[in-house]
Amino acid sequence: MPQTAVSIRRYANFFRKSGATRVLDYGTGTMRNALYLAGQGFTVYAADLPEQVAALIPCPAVQRLAGLMDTEQLAICRLNVDLVVSTYVFNIIPGYEEQRRYVANAVRNLRPGGYLLMEVRCPREGSVCGAGCSHYFKCPGCAKTYTHTELDQLLRPFGLRRISHYYRRRAVAAIYKKSEE
Ligand SMILES: C[S@@+](CC[C@H](N)C(=O)[O-])C[C@H]1O[C@@H](n2cnc3c(N)ncnc32)[C@H](O)[C@@H]1O
Secondary structure, eight states, rough: OOOHHHHHHHHHHHHHHTOOOOOEEEEEETTTHEEEEEEETTHHHHHHHEHHHHHHTTTTTGGGSSSEEEEHHHHTOOEEEEEEEESSSSOOSSSSSHHHHHHHHHHHHHHEEEEEEEEOOOOTOOSSSTTTSSOOOOOOOOOOOHHHHHHHHHHHHGGGGEEEEEEEEEEEEEEEEEOOO
């Protein structure tokens, strides 16, 4: 089993102390974070694209989750979880419309006052995407990266306010709180 993301291990205790019990791992991949959190006593739902969910269904470990669903099923759910975790997903989603749909799904399944932990790749200082690109990692053909302030701008319209963040190697992890209304 691949190692749990550092951000998940780092913040798990904070979320527990904040009263979080129900978690959605959105873009679960190999379920590394979902299974870690389930082992820590959280009730964990995991979601991913239909083809990835189909690949995961035969895994016995799925039984340790409260639910596994694809993005189409998630789009009609209201799980009302206390926490959505999203590690290395947002930065690989191509196009603003799909990104917007992703965040809207996360927020709809999050209870008022709940938390979103988002970890994405961040830009390397002084680097550009490639020869001839002037968009600094933001064009669809290049690896996408974000700073915490760029994430703030993208997530604020969804009622998400950043309460903490840190940079580590080539990634930024940030916690957002959904407004209570
Ligand atoms: C780089 S992997 C990260 C997996 C996991 N979060 C982790 O940190 O190990 C990205 C995952 O996001 C999923 N993904 C891509 N686009 C998605 C979308 N629009 N909605 C949900 N999951 C998506 C991919 O199928 C893949 O499993």
